[in-house]
Amino acid sequence: xxxxxxxxxxxxxxxxxxxxxxxxxxxxxxxxxxxxxxxxxxxxxxxxxxxxxxxxxxxxxxxxxxxxxxxxxxxxxxxxxxxxxxxxxxxxxxxxxxxxxxxxxxxxxxxxxxxxxxxxxxxxxxxxxxxxxxxxxxxxxxxxxxxxxxxxxxxxxxxxxxxxxxxxxxxxxxxxxxxxxxxxxxxxxxxxxxxxxxxxxxxxxxxxxxxxxxxxxxxxxxxxxxxxxxxxxxxxxxxxxxxxxxxxxxxxxxxxxxxxxxxxxxxxxxxxxxxxxxxxxxxxxxxxxxxxxxxxxxxxxxxxxxxxxxxxxxxxxxxxxxxxxxxxxxxxxxxxxxxxxxxxxxxxxxxxxxxxxxxxxxxxxxxxxxxxxxxxxxxxxxxxxxxxxxxxxxxxxxxxxxxxxxxxxxxxxxxxxxxxxxxxxxxxxxxxxxxxxxxxxxxxxxxxxxxxxx
Numbered sequence: 063x064x065x066x067x068x069x070x071x072x073x074x075x076x077x078x079x080x081x082x083x084x085x086x087x088x089x090x091x092x093x094x095x096x097x098x099x100x101x102x103x104x105x106x107x108x109x110x111x112x113x114x115x116x117x118x119x120x121x122x123x124x125x126x127x128x129x130x131x132x133x134x135x136x137x138x139x140x141x142x143x144x145x146x147x148x149x150x151x152x153x154x155x156x157x158x159x160x161x162x163x164x165x166x167x168x169x170x171x172x173x174x175x176x177x178x179x180x181x182x183x184x185x186x187x188x189x190x191x192x193x194x195x196x197x198x199x200x201x202x203x204x205x206x207x208x209x210x211x212x213x214x215x216x217x218x219x220x221x222x223x224x225x226x227x228x229x230x231x232x233x234x235x236x237x238x239x240x241x242x243x244x245x246x247x248x249x250x251x252x253x254x255x256x257x258x259x260x261x262x263x264x265x266x267x268x269x270x271x272x273x274x275x276x277x278x279x280x281x282x283x284x285x286x287x288x289x290x291x292x293x294x295x296x297x298x299x300x301x302x303x304x305x306x307x308x309x310x311x312x313x314x315x316x317x318x319x320x321x322x323x324x325x326x327x328x329x330x331x332x333x334x335x336x337x338x339x340x341x342x343x344x345x346x347x348x349x350x351x352x353x354x355x356x357x358x359x360x361x362x363x364x365x366x367x368x369x370x371x372x373x374x375x376x377x378x379x380x381x382x383x384x385x386x387x388x389x390x391x392x393x394x395x396x397x398x399x400x401x402x403x404x405x406x407x408x409x410x411x412x413x414x415x416x417x418x419x420x421x422x423x424x425x426x427x428x429x430x431x432x433x434x435x436x437x438x439x440x441x442x443x444x445x446x447x448x449x450x451x452x453x454x455x456x457x458x459x460x461x462x463x464x465x466x467x468x469x470x471x472x473x474x475x476x477x478x479x480x481x482x483x484x485x486x487x488x489x490x491x492x493x494x495x496x497x498x499x500x501x502x503x504x505x506x507x508x509x510x511x512x513x514x515x516x
Contacts, residue, residue, distance in 0.1 A: 098430060209252040
């Protein structure tokens, strides 16, 4: 048994009462929270590790609910292009040229960036080498819901990704049985339906049936672009969400990413079926998906969380920045400065994220009995001080540079800005070397608007 005491912190619990301790402590035993707030110091073992967080903020680890691990090495490959060019001419050729080692380096690099931005749990929306993702998550110590992106139809699919319905179903089952609840139960295996463009009715229905049977989640891009709605209406007479409702796919284990093009009726269907939502503000603006009706969903009690999406569409895996954008863009869209306030954004990034990951009983708040997933923020930077309103400062002033330390499952992943789980300089060298090789192998061309002199 090992104990870690973090003391003298400005402690944000995110519990049901949203209690905040101006000077609070937390006691961790192995990977479980044993005490929170004010308690008798005599219960701490003599050989416990003690960390003094005076002047710092201790809060639950962030939950990033929409990530593409295998796109990490594609950062900068698809800037300032329309979505179909982004997908079919840049990212899919790049990603489909991966082998296991490529995916492992990409996944590890992404995990490290997540750690450095305060994320302790993330939801992968689906890549191809899930076994490499598992290895990266196991090594870096994060908590994750991983999935293979399944597709059994659609134009523009790389040849390597062209699979039958049965092949995709069987692959998902194999991955679930092999990896679910591994790495001290930090890894969950979900099912992932890429988009409505790339999934037959049979794949949609069978995936939902299996997810229900095995009590796991489904991650899917839903109502992402206007063309998607037109496509579904042309083929089925209704929009994406109504179509999924008719098939019985909507439910509390469905995480819908983006959800930009929803009608009022479809928002009500989300509420009725307790569908979870991942809002990705940076990616939605960069790739020009549009503005999701997030204040309206929150008002109806729909669990809305925040995701970064992938490195080519954001281009940073920095949930601190996306928290900032989440609040600002909806104030601007609604012309109402009171919508999506800082406190609600913090809920979206923590306890709502835990709900969307189907892990709210384990993570998302600092409470006795929950897993020891938390971060320490250091506000002592010129862009953050003074701290008149700490919650507001976290959302509106802080960046990933303010993430001092990251703890997941009771283990330090980063301590005082030093990543402890991998050799970061060695990883950087691998990223630079491998990214260039993959780009050449995939034959991705990036025209320059400036004159490049070699």
